[in-house]
Amino acid sequence: MFFPNLLHWPETVARRTFAASIMTKENFKTQSDMNTATEGTFTVPTKAEVSAANQVIFDNLKKNLGFVPNLYAYYAKNETALGDYLALQNRKSTLSGKEREVVNLVTSQINGCRYCQSAHTVIGKMYGLSEEQILEIRKGSASFNSKLDALAKFTASVVENRGKATTAAKEIFFNAGYTEANMIDVVIIVGDKIISNYIHNLTNLEIDFPIADAI
DSSP states (O other): OOOOOGGGSOOHHHHHHHHHHHTOGGGOOOOGGGOOTTBTTBOOOOGGGSOHHHHHHHHHHHHHHSSOOHHHHHHTTSTTHHHHHHHHHTSOOSSOHHHHHHHHHHHHHHTTOHHHHHHHHHHHHHTTOOHHHHHHHHTTOOTTOHHHHHHHHHHHHHHHTTTOOOHHHHHHHHHTTOOHHHHHHHHHHHHHHHHHHHHHHHHOOOOOSOOOOOO
């Protein structure tokens, strides 16, 4: 999602601002055009419906984010998936928060995940990206920053070609100053995002973030 690493989020004040912004109903656009015949087949579990271990994670999420995002909650239908997924997201990375959001946004756009596009639009702004910059990143470029542009193009090539990025994309990436260690982190973040993209594409859970513009 989709979502930023909890340990990599901006400071507490920014987290509180994030929670307040997404919980304001007037920020939400209609989702009526996104409903499908399967709506209602897949439901978000309540805290009472998940295991004791997952209830503890719910409490921690609510403490840190102000709420439990629907996609995170859905993972709790599986005994270990939520904890495993958060562990993957919270791993130390060689990439900055803004760089991780570039990877998240590009991947979510290519995979057509409206939930993650919406979540990472909010999070990208927390890392200093403007609405216009986020829209450009989702299209696979970042003309406002040459290094982020190389990262966006490389990520797009990786996702679109199932890992077989073009020679040109790899050259641009490494010429921008990125290393093989960075490349490994890009692929791990892409993998993280594919998990959440696919889960939401399968379930079409309600988007509990301000819905990002369609492009």
